[in-house]
Amino acid sequence: MAPAAITLAAEAPKLSAANTGFMLICSALVLIMTPGLAFFYGGMVRVKSTLNMLMMSFISIGIVTILWVLYGFSMAFGTDSGGIIGWNSDWLGLSNIGLTELWPGYTIPIFVFLVFQMMFAIITPALISGALADRVKFTAWALFVALWATVVYFPVAHWVWGAGGWAFELGVIDFAGGTAVHINAGAAALGVILVIGKRVGFKKDPMRPHSLPLVMLGAGLLWFGWFGFNAGSWLGNDDGVGALMFVNTQVATAAAMLAWLIYEKIRHGAFTTLGAASGAVAGLVAITPSGGAVSPLGAIAVGAIAGVLCAMAVGLKYKLGYDDSLDVVGVHLVGGVVGSLLVGLFASGHGQSTVEGLFYGGGMTQFWKQCAGVFAVLAYSLVASAILAFLIDKTIGMRVSEDVEVAGIDSAEHAETAYDFSGAGGGAARTTAVPAPVADTGKKVDA
Template identity: 75%
Template sequence: MPPGILTLADGLAEKATLSPANTGFMLICSAMVMLMTPGLAFFYGGMVRVKSVLNMLMMSFISLGIVTVLWVLYGFGLTFGTDAGGVIGWNGDFAGLGHIGLTQLWGTTTIPIYVFAVFQLMFAVITPALISGALADRVKFTAWALFVALWVTVVYFPVAHWVWADGGWLFKLGVIDFAGGTAVHINAGAAALGVLLVVGKRIGFKKDPMRPHSLPLVMLGAGLLWFGWFGFNAGSWLNNDDGVGAVAFVNTQVATAAAMLGWLAYEKLRHGSFTTLGAASGAVAGLVAITPACGAVSPLGALAVGAIAGVLCAMAVGLKYRFGYDDSLDVIGVHLVGGIVGSLLIGLFATGGVQSHAKGLFYGGGFGQLGKQAIGVVCVLLYSLVVSYVLAKAIDVVMGFRIGEDEEITGVDQAAHAETAYDFAGAGGGTAARRTTALGESPTKKVDA
């Protein structure tokens, strides 16, 4: 729920009525955001080596289970309940979602509380899943699951309250975050860095080739993310009555396209090739950067946000080799840097004519909004970084966060899940085919175990 929505909604009638159109629209947006988590799983899964594919998928999918349960039990109440000092909220009626009327509306909106709760749930689900890309190949699945439960409780729920709840201190300060530049992307990117400082590098980092095993899978995941992001951004206005959601939708498309082209242009100049991985990564960088800004800038502003983010994120992914941190799938380079870029550029490109009257420097607003955005960026980054490090360190001390060396070399899929993503032992080649041929049988004939 972006800053300014309550102010702009003050002109509505005191007794708002449920809108079937807005309710249906928000349910569709919620389903689209849910699809982003499996999309992220495919995006990350294609980028890892064969021996880690299933684990990468599961690190995203488990978030759907853990976060959903915690959100129902207490997460929604902590995030959007009655404010306590601008830091956290609570509402006993939200615990278990058991004391909410079927048609009870969310604030001054025209959608039921249940619809708002499930929409925000999908944001809570995907945020810790984003972190997983930095930890590919090397963490215990049980430790990861525990981290997800603890992290959403002490990091995501409070930060989302700061940014989106009407009593949150960053909301009241006037920080603009339309759909999650700080609460989702900077939060997840900073957390990834904090955990990396505990977990350490993969065996063979900067020595062994660690290329994506399936670029088609990466492109499929990026496409699903791009599709779902329209619900992520346009739905964050919570209605479809005044055109703001439409502007957010258009800006999402424009910035993503510009970022993809910006990343590819940098890649061509720097490395001499246009890669499919670069196209997918550039698109995601644009989606990340426009997330906080899509309700504050014009389409031309979105073009600038996307192009700048595409180039800067492409540059940032190489920093891990310079500074020696092993961010496996570039969560820091894309989500942390992209979130920072998009959040700060609001202070330059906000027009004051979309979601709120706040203007950026280039539209006569001075440095005021830029300063507010910087405060939001720095505070969320530091809080998430420090607390995530402490949580990861505690888990590491109690149960160990990282799998054993032999398990890492063999593959985390077998160690954690007793499965492999692909069966190469069947008909068509390999030892199984040679064995059946040696026995005088057809390679296509089933051999009894």
């Protein structure tokens, strides 16, 4: 008779109600990040583009959800083919998956895993939209989302997280999406803006955020939802790594916000609310790939480094002449690169794996693996996204006309405006005259 320990080790995982419930909550938290992103971006644009910015995020929920059900999940997590793409015909339309069939090696149903990953697929193209504010046709954007998810996101997700994916097999560490989500989206944003060009009035007209309270609200929702994004990526395993990731998410975000504000005060002389919100997002981005591998002290270092470097990077668009409207390149691309590469320096060997970075005696081996993953995803997404934008631009046209851009994309593309200024103060909105008050003389007045 085999020893009890061996017998238990050989037992297949069983469905865990606790882990299943936890992962469903995490999925909902990740979904709320997309409306949070919509508010974050929506507050950063001018009044005339607010609704368009909100809709560019919301339409991603609709399009990517349907594609994920039809074939996206199969492409990302199906049986590997050459380390490049997955495929499982039984998963097309999700019609041949048992309700209690478990995700291999885990205690949650496949349906729970696929809906959690669906939320990642939804927010990734939405991140790109911030770079394109004020100037893209809504139909062209919707087509781009569908094509980009199919050609770029689904394959890259397989590279990084799919069993057999080349980056996965190489040992590239990406806990929750530094490469697959943030570098992927940031590089795509750069590729598209190099094709479609600058906004009318770039570097000439004031293009300040119209509502910093909306920006702060959006950043708060992102910070809140990111705990599901990061801690949930350990899929409910009861070994403490998910809890470590939760702590590191908070720690790195706080450190990045403070570092950004300190840099901003030294460089520009003020602590701004936009800087606080942007610094927090930079920290969230940077800890996403690294948080399961570093200690809380390492998370402070990751966040602080990302906060400063991302704050420095957002000014590059003015020096290099590319119009990244809402700093997707400066925050998501740079933050994703920083967080992914720092794994090779700060991995402690006591988190998601025994891998140790340079500062913990592990040498440069993991750093070079991280470089391979980072620059492969960056190059592929940049080139593929530019090609998709070019093809769309040459067929249905990617940009609105100059007149529409100047007048306001909300009215032209959505037949609505974000705010009804005619009702300001209440009285101006009345449609009928109100008679002047009559003094009470005690006499009868005819109506």
